[in-house]
Amino acid sequence: MRSMGGSQHDEIERKYDVEAGTVFPNLAEVEGVAHVGQPEELDLEAVYFDTADLDLARHGVTLRRRTGGHDAGWHLKLPRVSDTRTEVHEPLGDAGEQVPDALVAPIRAMVRDRPLQPVVRLATARREYALHDAAGGVIATVCDDQVRAERLDGTGGPGSRDSLVQSWREWELELDQGVEALLDVVEEQLLAAGAAPAASGSKLLRALGDLPPAEPPGSEHAPTGSARALFSAHLAEHTAKLHRQDSAVRAGRPEGIHKLRIAGRRLRSALATWRPQLDGAATEPVRDELRWLGEQLAPARDAQVLREHLAEVLSDQPAELVVGSVAARIDDELGAAYLAGRDRAVEALDGDRYLRLLDALDRLIESPPLTSGSEEAAEQVVKGLLRRDAKRLRRAVRDIDAAGEPGERDVAFHEARKKAKRLRYAGEMARPVLGKKARSLAASAKKVQEALGVHQDSVVARERLRELGMQAHLGGENAFTFGRLHGVEEARAVRAEADFDRAWKRLRRKHLNHWLG
Incomplete structure (x- = not known):
């Protein structure tokens, strides 16, 4: 998928911690690997951007400007699902440290109107090995990285400036044209050589240290002793889903609008169910804004559902009873309605009214306005x-x-x-x-x-x-x-x-x- 000079792809990779003196294994012995290419030496430098409160890192998102190597440019990595992360690229351009608008849009719900600033600089000396199959295709790459990380936001801890600098070595295994089962086979060899699955999911998180996650555990696993705890956990769970589906809508995923609408409905429904326990002055305006959000999403979703349903019903009709350009009229009318509705939905998500709704939900989660029974079972x-x-x-x-x-x-x-x-x-x-x-x-x-x-x-x-x-x-x-x-x-x-x-x-x-x- 390409847009505004950029590109997007799913990255399937695994990372490993490794000691400085560990010998890199001979991966040509791995089943399915015909030969290993000569290592390529690369010097990479990346500056990572985030808000002052590290909102992106706490959501499992990384935003960087990298120079050196084959993929110099701006990179946005969205939250990991299993071994897979969606990565969006934009060219370096001439804007220096100005984050491209195309990369701000997918993370708008996380950062809102808070400024993005440099927080970490990573210098990586990389030895990259390409794993080839019998036909010569690259099925995976393995990188042996020597990393130096420097905090740029001045929060590396007490003591001298040395506390802001860390160094370590890691191996990174990324799938290319191979099948995912290959990762397991290569991993066996890497672990046997002395590696261990990485304690941090990314170089950035290792540089930043422990951070409280932005997304709390689901209400099934959250503390639920009191009414306040259950209410807060439930709101937090579905607000997190709202954030995730916001990114899906902006990325153009067909199911995004439907799932975003459901997340908003669940939040509005929770406020209605809990109404007898709540301070209405704090919650009713939020319910109204969630209703407004649903209204902005409804035209696209309704057109999408109706178009699919009528196409299916029409396909079940006997051919001799389908007279005229029925299919074309249904497809044209409802297709146009969907596109217009999607534009309306994205415009709403880009607006200040939606961002203030997200702020209001954060306040409800942090300080639930329960007026009675909040500490009851x-x-x-x-x-x-x-x-x-x-x-x-x-x-x-x-x-x-x-x-x-x-x-x-x-x-x-x-x-x-x-x-x-x-x-x-x-x-x-x-x-x-x-x-x-x-x-x-x-x-x-x-x-x-x-x-x-x-x-x-x-x-x-x-x-x-x-x-x-x-x-x-x-x-x-x-x-x-x-x-x-x-x-x-x-x-x-x-x-x-x-x-x-x-x-x-x-x-x-x-x-x-x-x-x-």
Whole structure:
């Protein structure tokens, strides 16, 4: 993937700590390696940039300007997933120590409007060995690095300036054209020679020393003795997910908008569930801003879902019943709607309003505004919150029965869906303290939510099909197939209502009678 003169790729590598006198092994003996190229000597210098509070490092992100070697330029490495890290490159340019805008965008949620400054300089004397297969292709490279690290932010510790400078040796194994299983085979040889898996995930982290992670453990593993601890851990977990999906949206990953929207919904739902325990003056404005964020993401995601669904439904229709350019009209209209929605979403993420929302979430996590019961046992508080959300769902389902006109029923179904989703999320939030009971409640509420979600999707699909059919008619095309698809969606709604009835009866019988008495 290329943009603005730069490039992006996934880097699969492993690092090893090694003593100064350790002899580099003969890797030509490794299975799958035909021969090892002559070592290439490289002198590399990299200056790493971060905020004064090292926000990037605490998120597992590195941003550097490197000179020397084959890949001189600006490098942004995003958080590691297993052995893989996504790395974004930009050319050195003429801007000196001015970080390129293309590299600031993916990390905006982490740094916001805080300035980036040099924090570490690394000088590396590298011996690089290329591992070749029988055809001569490079399947992996192994680097033997002598590293000198200097802190530039003046926080290397007490004592003389020497405390700001460190030196060490490490080996780095990076996959090229080989298969990932090769890493295990080469690693065996490196460990046998005296190496050990690196204690730090990067040279930068070794230079910086121990840092508190920006992302706390998930609520499943966080301390949950008090209501305050559970609430804070839950907000922190989903705020961290919000940050990760922010980067995915900016990188253009198709699933990013959907997952970012879910993270925002979960945060908003948590604030709604905990409302009886919270200072509304502090939390209601945040709920409003999370709702605004969802509204900015909705057009792209709704168009994406509808486009995929209608394409699938259309492909199931008999060829003789597909009249006119139905597929092209659906694809063109909804494809354009998705692109416009994605531009709107990215514009929102670049705006000050979104950055201030992230600041507000940080404050809620650091100092949860619970007004009552904050130090009570989480178990007792959560039971009361679940009971409240269960009552709200029960009232919403009764409103469906009371609705008269079809339009009113559609609205009532949609409201019940939102209440089922809140109960589901609340049950998932309660799992660390209520265990199996909460997990089972959440699973049953999810079934209700999913059935009602299909119903709502059919409502949206029918509205859009009517619009598309009218456009086709006014354009002189035969709109027969759009009418047929509208009928398919009506049948889908009927099935969804039947699925909802079954799921609701099971939830009421199995859980609500227990929770509500």
